[in-house]
Amino acid sequence: MRIARLITVFLFLAAPLPALAATKAVKFGKLVDGTGRVLTNAIVIVDGDRVQNVTSGNASIPSGAEVIDLSRYTGIPGLIDGHTHITYYWDGITTPRSEPPRHPAITVFLAQENARKALEAGVTTIRNLNAADGTDLAMRDLIGMGKMIGPRMFVSGTGIRITRSTAPPAPIGIMVDGVDAVIRGVRQVIASGADWVKMYGSTGGFDDVTQFQTFTFEEMKAAVDATHALGKKIAIHSYGPAGARDAVRAGTDSLEHATDMDDETIAEIVKRKTYYVPTIDHNQYYVENADNVYHFPAAKERLLDYIQRNFETAKKAFQAGARIVVGSDAVYNGWGLNMRELDWLVKMGMTPAQALKAATTEPAAMLGMEKSLGSVAPGFFADIVAVEGDPLANITAVSKRDNVRWVMKAGQVVVDKTK
Numbered sequence: 001m002r003i004a005r006l007i008t009v010f011l012f013l014a015a016p017l018p019a020l021a022a023t024k025a026v027k028f029g030k031l032v033d034g035t036g037r038v039l040t041n042a043i044v045i046v047d048g049d050r051v052q053n054v055t056s057g058n059a060s061i062p063s064g065a066e067v068i069d070l071s072r073y074t075g076i077p078g079l080i081d082g083h084t085h086i087t088y089y090w091d092g093i094t095t096p097r098s099e100p101p102r103h104p105a106i107t108v109f110l111a112q113e114n115a116r117k118a119l120e121a122g123v124t125t126i127r128n129l130n131a132a133d134g135t136d137l138a139m140r141d142l143i144g145m146g147k148m149i150g151p152r153m154f155v156s157g158t159g160i161r162i163t164r165s166t167a168p169p170a171p172i173g174i175m176v177d178g179v180d181a182v183i184r185g186v187r188q189v190i191a192s193g194a195d196w197v198k199m200y201g202s203t204g205g206f207d208d209v210t211q212f213q214t215f216t217f218e219e220m221k222a223a224v225d226a227t228h229a230l231g232k233k234i235a236i237h238s239y240g241p242a243g244a245r246d247a248v249r250a251g252t253d254s255l256e257h258a259t260d261m262d263d264e265t266i267a268e269i270v271k272r273k274t275y276y277v278p279t280i281d282h283n284q285y286y287v288e289n290a291d292n293v294y295h296f297p298a299a300k301e302r303l304l305d306y307i308q309r310n311f312e313t314a315k316k317a318f319q320a321g322a323r324i325v326v327g328s329d330a331v332y333n334g335w336g337l338n339m340r341e342l343d344w345l346v347k348m349g350m351t352p353a354q355a356l357k358a359a360t361t362e363p364a365a366m367l368g369m370e371k372s373l374g375s376v377a378p379g380f381f382a383d384i385v386a387v388e389g390d391p392l393a394n395i396t397a398v399s400k401r402d403n404v405r406w407v408m409k410a411g412q413v414v415v416d417k418t419k
C-alpha cells in the first residue's frame, strides 16, 4: 500500500510540469552546435529546459510541438562570459564608483538591468568575480528560482584582498594577511555559498594599471589548497607578471588579466591547463568612457599602453597553446558589450570557430559544466542564441550585440528581436 502510494507519487513527479511540458522545435538556417559540427536547415527539439535532439527535416518534429522558425538566422550555443561584475550598477547620472551607498537589496533589484543586457548580448551564463554584501549570491539564487530574469550565475561572493592602506577608495573585500588569515578568508567565502573564490593577487583595476603583487606565493598556495579542499575553484587576479607567475605555480584554476607574462609562466599555464582570461576589451571600454562617464581622461594614455601589452601577452599565450576564455570584466554601462572580447581573439589569430569556443565550450569546462553547457546537443541545457549573419565567416555576427536576435535560456525565450 505504502509502496503503491510512493510509486504514484514518483509517477506524478516524473510527469513534466505543464508550464515546461511544451516541446519546442526551433529551426535554424545554419546551426554551429559547439561540438565542431555545422548543420544546415537544423531543427533543435527542446523539451522542458533541455535539448532533446538536434535533427533536420520537418518529419522529425514531434506532433504538438511549438515550431519556432528562425531559419533566417544562425544558431549558436548560449554564450558564457567568464569574468563579470553584474552588481556594479550605474544610474547613468553620477560617476560610477562615487554613487551614494545603496542597501544591498536595492543593488540586487537595480542590477536586473545588467542581467537583461547580458541576455541581449547572447550571454546565458556568467562567472561573476567579486560582489559586495552577498548581492551576487542573491541574484544567482533568484535567477535559479526563476524569480528574476538573467543569465545563469556562478559566483565568488566577496573577493579576498590584502590590507592596503594607501589605495583610495577603500577596496571592497575580505581583508586577510598571512597564511592563516587567508585560509580563514577562503573558508568564509565558501561558507557564504560561493561557487568560486576570487583572490586579488596584484594591484590594478579601473584607471589604475599598476602591477604590484599583493599576496605572496605562500598565501596564494594556501588559498588554492583551502579552496580545493572544499571542492571549489579559485580565480586569481593579477595585472602584472609577478603575481601571475606565483598564481600559476600555486595552482590557480584560472588566471585573470595577467599582462607581460614571461615565457616560462606561459609554458607553465599550457602545461597545467590553467584557464587564462585576458579581459583585453575591458580597458578599451574604459578608454571610450574615460571622458564622459568615469571622468578620468588622464588615464587614457596608460590604459591604451596596457591594452597593447595585454593583447601581445594573450597572443603569445594563444600561440603557445594556452586555454583562453572570454571574459568581459563587464561593469556599469559596459553591460551588453560582453562579447566584444571575441574581436580581440580573432585579431590575435584565432579562427572565428576557435574564438567561439573561448565563449562556449572552454568556459563550460572551466566551470565543470562541459556536459550541460556550451553546446547545442542532446541532454544539454537549451541555451541557444540566434544571430544575424555567419559567425564562422565574420565573428561580428556574435560580438556586435545588434546581431543577436533571439535568445533561449533553459528552454525559455528570454530575448526576441525577430519581429
Ligand SMILES: [Zn+2]
Binding pocket: 083, 084, 085, 129, 329
Ligand atoms: Zn574583474
